[in-house]
Amino acid sequence: MGDKLTKLQEEHMASFAPLSRVVVTGGTHGDELAGVYLVQKGLVKQPEFLHRETFTAQAIVANPEASRKSCRFVDTDLNRCFTFESLSSSTANSSSYEIRRAKELNHLLGPKGSNEAVDFICDLHTTTANMGTCIIVDSEKDYLSCQAAHYLKEVSTHPCRILLMKSGTPTFSMMSLAKHYLTLEIGPAPHGVIRADIYNTMKMLVGHLLDFIDQFNKGQEFPAFNMDCFQIERKFDYPRDEEGQLTACIHPKLQDSDFKPLFQGDPIFQSFVSEDSICYEAQDPICPIFINEASYYSKGIAFWGTKIQTFEIASIKVSI
C-alpha cells in the first residue's frame, strides 16, 4: 500500500467524545509482575503520574487474588472471561473466582458494549516470549485505539509492533469492557519476576498514552495513516504423544525469533529423543509470535502464526 492514502481516507474523519474515564489495569494475570507493581507501587503511590489537564486516569489491579499469590489465575484465566456470553451467564458458574471477578469488573468498568462503559482501558501484560514491546488492538475499525497504538509506536524509544486480533473473533479480553482499549505486552520476562527495564518501558508507554488522550481531548487532530500490523491467523501446537505430553520443544532456530518470517522448510520444533528437526510445512510464510510463552503450554499453543497486514485508519478528532 505504501504511504498513498485513498480519497475516502482523506475525506473521512472519525469523531469521538472526549475521553474522561481512563483506566490502567495491571495484574489481569497475577504473575505478570510489571503490570501488578506498576499499578500497586508506581501509579497508586505517584498519583500525579495519572493526572492530565483534561482527565485523571484510574489504576486498578484486575485480579487481586491471583496478584496476591503471584500466580496467573486462581480458578480460570481472567482474560478469557469477558465474552458477552460469559458476562451474562447465570450464577451457576460463580464457583470460579475469575468469573465472579469478571462480573464485578463489568459492573465497575462496563457494562461492556454500553454507553456507561469507561472510555479507555490500557491493560498491562508481560510474556516469556521474546516479543519486545507489542501493542495489541482488537479491531482495525476501532480508529481511536489504532491511532493510540500508532502514537505509541511513533514516540517510543523502543521498537514497537502492533498486533491485531483475528478478524471476526468475539472479543473476550478484560480490556474489551471499555469503549476503546489496547494491551501493552512486553517480553521476554519470566512470570513471577520483576525486571526494572520492562517496568520502566511499561511506565513510559503508559505516560505517553495518557499524553495522547490528553492531546486528543484538547482538540488535536490525528491524521489518517496506514497501519502496518501483524494479524493473528492460526495457532501451532507442540508435537505430543498419545498421553498429551510434549515430544519436542521449540527449535533453537525459532526460539526468540518472534516476528521473523517463517518459510516452508524452516525448522520449528526439535525432538527430545533424536534432536531431529520438525519443519514448517505450509507454502505461505507466516510470522510467529508468542514463541514459547509459558502459560500457553496448557492451552495447546507453541506459537501463534500472524500475517503482515496494512489497514487504512481514518483521522480522528474530538467532537465538542
Added chain:
Amino acid sequence: MTTYLNGVSLPPSKRVSIFGGTHGNEMTGVTLVRQWIKNGAEVQRAGVLVTPFIANPKAVERRVRYIDQDLNRAFTPEILSLIDWKDLPYEVKQAQEINRLFGPKGSKDAYDVIFDLHNTTSNMGCTLILENSGDDFILQMINYIKCTLGQSSCHVLLNEHPELKYETTRSVAKHAVGVEVGPQPQGVIRSDILKSTRQILKYALDFIQLFNKGEEFAACNLEVYVLNASMDYPRDQHGDISAMIHPHLQDRDWQPLCPGDAIFLTFDGKTIYYEGECTVYPTFINEAAYYEKHQAFVTTRKKVLPAKGIKISTD
C-alpha cells in the same frame, strides 16, 4: 576411604540417580528425566545402575514449584523422622519416600551419587552446586567436566554457609551434585538449556564410568564461588518489596560487584547502592522462587579448592 601415595582410594560408584522435578515447574529436569524413564540408553553406563527419577510428581503434574512446602528444603532429620499420626504435608511424605528409596541419608546403604536437575530465572549459565568442600570425588568430577567442556562452561557454587545451607533432596546420597541451569522462565522448556544440561550429565556419567574402570585422577585445583551472604529486597512497613534489582545488576551473575555499585532501583526511580566492604560475586540474581524466601540475590567470594588425587580402591 584410604590414602595412597598420590591421593585417596575410594569405592566405586555403583548406584547413581538423576532427579528431575524436585521443583515441578523447572522443566529441563522434568523433560529429560521423563525421556530417560521411557528410554534410558543415553544415561546408562556399564557397571553402574543409573535411575532417572521424578522427585515431586504432584508438583510436576500441576507445573508448580511445590504443593505444600519446598521439597528441596525438606531433608532435615526432624522432617525425615516425622511420624504420620496426623496428615503430613505432601512434600514431607515425598521426602520420606525418597529417603527410603535412595537413602537412608547418612547411611552406608544410601545411593552413591544423586544429580538434581534445576532451572533458574537468573542468568547463571550452567552452575554446579557443591555442598561439601571435602568431597574429592565430586571436585574431581567437576574438574573433569570443566576440562572437557571448557573452563568457562560452568561455574561452581559452594554452599557450606552455616545459616544459608539447607537440606536438599540430593543430600540423601553419599555424593550430591546440584545442576542449576538458567536463565529459563518457570514452566518453559528451552532447547539450548536442555542441550547444556544433557552435556553436563553426559560427562559426569562418563567420569563415573572412567573412575570405576580404574582411571586415576591426579590432584587438581578447582575455582569455586563460596556462598557468603543473602541480600533481601528493600521492603516497606508492610513487608512488601519496595525496589527492583537495578538494571546494572540484572543478568550480571558472577560478575564483580564492588562497594558503591548500584543494586536496587525503587519504584519511584531512586538507586540503592551496595554497602559491603569488598568486591563480591553475586548470583541467583532475581530468581522468581526466592521472592517469598526474601532473597534478591546472594553474594559469593572466589576461592581455589584443592582436590586430592583419587582412584578406585581395590578392597
